[in-house]
Amino acid sequence: xxxxESTAIRSQSRLSSFxxxxxxxxxxxxxxTLVCVVGLFWYLVTNTIENMSVxxxxxxxxxxxxxxxxxxxxxxxxxxxGDSYFRVFQVGIANTLLVAVIGIVFATAIGLFMxxxxxxxxxxxxxxxxxxxEVLRNTPLLLQIIAWYFxxxxxxxxxxxxxxxxxxxxxxxxxxxxPAPVPEAGFGVTLAALAIAIGGAIGLRYWARKRQEATGKHxxxxxxxxxxxxxLPLLVxxxxxxPLTWDMPGLQGFNFTGGLNxxxxxxxLVIALSIYTSCFIAEIVRSGIQSVSGGQxxxxxxxxxxxxxxxxxxxxPQALRVIIPPLISQYLNLTKNxxLAIAIGxxxxxxxxxxxxxxxxxxxxxxxxxTMAFYCIVSLTVSFAMNQYNKRIxxxxx
Amino acid sequence: xxxxxxxxxxxxxxxxxxxxxxATVAAxxxxxxxxxxQQTLAQVKERGSLNCQVGLPTPGFYGLDADGTWSGMDxxxxxxxxxxxxxDPDQVQYQSVTSAVRFTSLANGESDxxxxxxTWTAVRDTQLGxxxxxxxxxxxxxxxxxxxxxxxxxRELDGATICVLTGTTTELNLADxxxxxxxxxxxxTNENVNVLVETYLGGGxxxxxxxxxxxxxxxxxxxxxxxxxxxxxxxxxxxxxxxxRHGDNNWGDVVRWVLFGQIEAEELGVTSENVExxxxxxxxxxxxxxxxxxxxxEGMGLDADFMVRVLKHVGNYGEVYExxxxxxxxxxxPRDGSLNAQWTDGGxxxxxxxx
Numbered sequence: 001x002x003x004x005e006s007t008a009i010r011s012q013s014r015l016s017s018f019x020x021x022x023x024x025x026x027x028x029x030x031x032x033t034l035v036c037v038v039g040l041f042w043y044l045v046t047n048t049i050e051n052m053s054v055x056x057x058x059x060x061x062x063x064x065x066x067x068x069x070x071x072x073x074x075x076x077x078x079x080x081x082g083d084s085y086f087r088v089f090q091v092g093i094a095n096t097l098l099v100a101v102i103g104i105v106f107a108t109a110i111g112l113f114m115x116x117x118x119x120x121x122x123x124x125x126x127x128x129x130x131x132x133x134e135v136l137r138n139t140p141l142l143l144q145i146i147a148w149y150f151x152x153x154x155x156x157x158x159x160x161x162x163x164x165x166x167x168x169x170x171x172x173x174x175x176x177x178x179p180a181p182v183p184e185a186g187f188g189v190t191l192a193a194l195a196i197a198i199g200g201a202i203g204l205r206y207w208a209r210k211r212q213e214a215t216g217k218h219x220x221x222x223x224x225x226x227x228x229x230x231x232l233p234l235l236v237x238x239x240x241x242x243p244l245t246w247d248m249p250g251l252q253g254f255n256f257t258g259g260l261n262x263x264x265x266x267x268x269l270v271i272a273l274s275i276y277t278s279c280f281i282a283e284i285v286r287s288g289i290q291s292v293s294g295g296q297x298x299x300x301x302x303x304x305x306x307x308x309x310x311x312x313x314x315x316x317p318q319a320l321r322v323i324i325p326p327l328i329s330q331y332l333n334l335t336k337n338x339x340l341a342i343a344i345g346x347x348x349x350x351x352x353x354x355x356x357x358x359x360x361x362x363x364x365x366x367x368x369x370x371t372m373a374f375y376c377i378v379s380l381t382v383s384f385a386m387n388q389y390n391k392r393i394x395x396x397x398x
Numbered sequence: 399x400x401x402x403x404x405x406x407x408x409x410x411x412x413x414x415x416x417x418x419x420x421a422t423v424a425a426x427x428x429x430x431x432x433x434x435x436q437q438t439l440a441q442v443k444e445r446g447s448l449n450c451q452v453g454l455p456t457p458g459f460y461g462l463d464a465d466g467t468w469s470g471m472d473x474x475x476x477x478x479x480x481x482x483x484x485x486d487p488d489q490v491q492y493q494s495v496t497s498a499v500r501f502t503s504l505a506n507g508e509s510d511x512x513x514x515x516x517t518w519t520a521v522r523d524t525q526l527g528x529x530x531x532x533x534x535x536x537x538x539x540x541x542x543x544x545x546x547x548x549x550x551x552x553r554e555l556d557g558a559t560i561c562v563l564t565g566t567t568t569e570l571n572l573a574d575x576x577x578x579x580x581x582x583x584x585x586x587t588n589e590n591v592n593v594l595v596e597t598y599l600g601g602g603x604x605x606x607x608x609x610x611x612x613x614x615x616x617x618x619x620x621x622x623x624x625x626x627x628x629x630x631x632x633x634x635x636x637x638x639x640x641x642x643r644h645g646d647n648n649w650g651d652v653v654r655w656v657l658f659g660q661i662e663a664e665e666l667g668v669t670s671e672n673v674e675x676x677x678x679x680x681x682x683x684x685x686x687x688x689x690x691x692x693x694x695x696e697g698m699g700l701d702a703d704f705m706v707r708v709l710k711h712v713g714n715y716g717e718v719y720e721x722x723x724x725x726x727x728x729x730x731x732p733r734d735g736s737l738n739a740q741w742t743d744g745g746x747x748x749x750x751x752x753x
Contacts, residue, residue: 055505055527056644070569071576071585081573150596158601173602174559174584254558254604255584264602345564345588355498355589359565362526364502 048365063361064089070360072347074263088357092349093374099269099348100335100378106274107334108327111281116311118286129282137279142340145272149344153264159255170249170256176267177249180260186243193236194229201225265346269338277334284326288319320393328386332379349374438510438642438649439483439699447489450476451509454494454591458615458722458729459515468492472513474718475534475640478656479511481711482704497565497589501526504643511653512641515609517567522641531654533639534715536737536746538632539571540610542617545625547604552631556581561594561603563587571634572607591616605629609636611723611731618728652698659705661749662687663714665740670713673706687752694752715747 018024049059064086071081076094079087117129136144154173157163162172170177201224208221237244249259292315300310339350347356349371358367442448452460452472459470477487495503504512505527515537516522518530541560543549552575562569564587576583586603588594595616598606606613610628617623640657642650663669666684668676676684685691688709689702696702712718719738723731739745 052527054645056524057505057527058525069573070564071573071583073585073587081577154597154600154602173600252557254555257557342589345586345593347587351564351587356564356569356587359497359501360570362501362522 052365058363059365061366063363063366066361068357068360070356072352073345074266074347085357085361089349089353089370092347092351092353095347095352096335096338096349096374097378099266099273099338099341099346102270103273103277103334103338104331106270107277107281107330110274110278112285114278114282115285115289118282119289133279133282136275137283139276141272141276141337142343144276145269145340146343148272149265149268153268156264159251162251162256168248172256173264174255175261175263177256178260178262179246179248180258182245182247184243184245186240189240190233190237190243194233197229197232200232201229204228263346265341265344268344269341269346269348273334273337276337277330280330280333281327284323284330285319288321288323289315291322292318317393321390321395324386324390324393328383328390331382331386335378335382336375438646439652442483442510446484447491448476448480448483449493449508449510450479450490451493451495451500451503451512451514452476453497453500453514456515456591456612456615457619458611458727460492460494460513462494469722471535471718471722472515472638472640474712474722475513475653475657476511478660478708478712479653481707482652482656482700485707485711487711497563501528504528504641507643510642510649515612515638516641517609518637518639519567527644528641529644529650531640531642531650532657533637534657535611535638537609537611537636537638539568539607539634539636540613540632541629542598542606542608542613542626543604543629545627549605549629552629552633553579553581555583555605557583558604559584559586559602561586561588561598561606563591563594563608564589567634567636568608575633609638611638611729614729614731615723618730623728648698652700655694655698655752656704656708657715658749659687659708659752660712660715660718661740661747662752663705663709664716665742665749668709668714669717670709670711673709677706683752692753 052059065084067082068085068088069081072079072088072091074095075091076098077091079091114129114132117125118133120126120129156171156173159172159174162170164170168179201221204225205221208219212218247258249256249261296314296318297310300314301307305314338348341348342351342355345351354367354371358364361367450473452468452470455462457470459472460468461470461473462468473492476490476492480489481487483489493503493509495509500512500514500516501522503509512528515535518533522528523530541552541555549555555576560572560583562572562585569585569587572583572585586594586597588597594606597603599620606616608616610632613628617626617628620626640653642653662683666681666687668684668687673688677688677690679685682691686694688706689695689704693702695704701707713721719733720726723729725732733739733745735744737746739747741748
């Protein structure tokens with residue numbers, strides 16, 4: 001009896017110990033939650049599709065093969081009016097990425113400069129930088145975009161009275177026109193030389209740093225590298241007989257034809273985005289530099305290290321650890337803020353896909369879903385890439 | 399370690415309760431929306447007002463004046479429907495939404511009728527959960543150019559920059575016209591028509607394209623309207639009319655027959671002035687129109703004298719036209735010889751028989 005009792009107790013306690021096991025309970029609840037969440041999304045999707053079909057609205061992505069039929073004012077990739085909606089989607093993505101990349105480059109450059117200017121010992125520079133940041137950071141971006149477009153770019157003269165520089169560069173209210181390089185046969189050699197020069201410069205820097213770590217001798221790798229990048233392709237270009245012609249913009253009828261055209265909407269959007277984001281980046285840079293203790297600068301100065309070397313080799317590498325995470329957010333903000341192009345009619349993804357295509361085809365739900373998916377993927381990619389870089393420069397504690 | 403897993407369990411059991419609750423609420427909400435598709439007229443009567451969707455204020459079709467009063471051809475469509483249902487043309491809530499949401503806003507029930515110079519096309523009629531009722535204005539697309547550009551024909555617009563409202567049939571027709579004539583163009587698009595007009599006036603584009611009625615309406619508000627011409631070419635058919643939600647056939651009938659009634663009234667000579675006397679008329683067509691005989695109104699869920707109400711408060715088609723876009727208005731689109739004349743005068747306005 002005692003044995004059977006204890007067996008019963010032991011088997012009971014085995015069951016209850018299974019039920020009371022932390023891991024088991026946590027796994028169970030997590031499975032239940034996962035099923036509920038997946039179930040909710042499944043329900044939302046099927047409910048939406050069912051409601052749409054009740055109302056006679058077509059769901060599904062078959063409209064992507066239909067010819068879009070409208071013109072787009074600026075396209076990075078080739079586009080004709082008869083192309084499909086999917087092509088329009090690609091055009092929108094290309095335009096958005098163009099604005100994002102150019103905006104990020106300019107915003108970082110201006111922001112870095114302004115951030116350093118705010119730390120300057122010169123009172124005038126410091127005050128100008130401070131006012132720049134304070135005023136432009138606190139004005140809504142949409143207002144800035146509209147101000148640039150309507151206050152600057154549309155007030156430029158008509159094509160007939162364009163501002164021109166030397167007959168090569170023209171500026172009017174239809175855009176800015178530059179001579180476009182037209183590579184001829186044989187230009188590939190110059191491009192190859194450029195690639196070799198860049199690779200060589202990177203290798204040179206790597207070699208110079210290794211040599212400095214080993215022997216302490218400094219080699220001016222950056223200047224030599226830059227010189228190589230400029231001179232080598234130039235030499236190859238001259239030797240191969242200058243295989244490059246220029247397509248000059250010329251006024252024909254209503255507009256300038258030929259050359260490279262930057263429409264006013266693109267110019268206003270990129271400038272406004274860059275300036276606005278640069279204010280935030282300036283503050284981030286400043287906070288990063290201030291996070292490095294002042295003793296570092298003093299010690300560097302005491303050792304006789306040049307000020308530019310101090311900033312570049314001592315302060316900035318440590319400051320970057322503080323700068324990079326908020327910088328990621330600003331890059332993502334810039335990419336998403338490019339959707340304000342809709343206010344000035346620049347055909348970025350939101351304007352040409354979520355507005356024009358949505359109106360023309362009427363398929364609101366698939367179009368909005370595709371737009372959201374794109375921004376989500378881009379944001380996650382940029383975030384992932386920058387986090388990898390961040391991990392590489394983090395303080396490694398031993 | 400112990401507290402972390404304890405919190406985990408508490409958090410996930412909270413989630414376990416919240417998630418099914420949300421799912422149930424969503425299910426209940428969706429049931430109600432599916433059921434109302436058939437009952438727009440009943441809903442409008444119960445609400446006591448009509449939700450009429452118009453566009454950004456445009457003189458002549460849905461113009462907004464300084465007191466906040468709406469007026470125009472498309473506004474009068476809604477006023478006529480309101481008069482037919484409530485015997486009061488002003489029981490209307492005007493919704494001015496952007497073109498991006500106009501169709502979804504109608505299809506999901508936020509508006510009862512969409513009356514904003516919308517072109518009747520196959521895609522819109524079949525794939526967007528909408529139904530077109532009839533046409534209240536036959537229009538065509540044209541180009542507006544400044545006089546000092548010296549352009550006299552649309553064929554001379556090769557290489558031009560053209561302002562066009564995005565998301566409209568205008569945009570598509572423009573591309574088709576230039577493509578089929580082997581011409582190039584650069585579009586300047588925006589979803590806000592006021593921005594486009596400003597761009598055109600500032601010289602940012604060489605021509606502005608829209609339905610010719612829209613061009614005339616916009617030009618009437620220009621600082622110097624005489625310095626702009628509408629080019630002679632009409633490059634497309636633009637039948638404009640009110641739109642309703644797909645699935646409620648009775649509501650579509652109401653909208654359609656109110657409009658047909660107004661056109662028929664003009665053909666029979668019944669106006670807002672003489673509708674009271676016409677009630678005594680012996681003409682069987684007039685008696686059927688005004689509900690003295692027959693049960694056309696009751697068959698749709700309206701009162702028998704719904705056309706009397708419409709004509710008294712809003713007038714027949716001719717009066718509506720002359721009041722809003724006629725020759726004496728700043729917009730000044732002459733009716734004689736155009737498509738919008740009665741079929742007896744050489745136009746194509748033709749009401750289906752009221753019997």
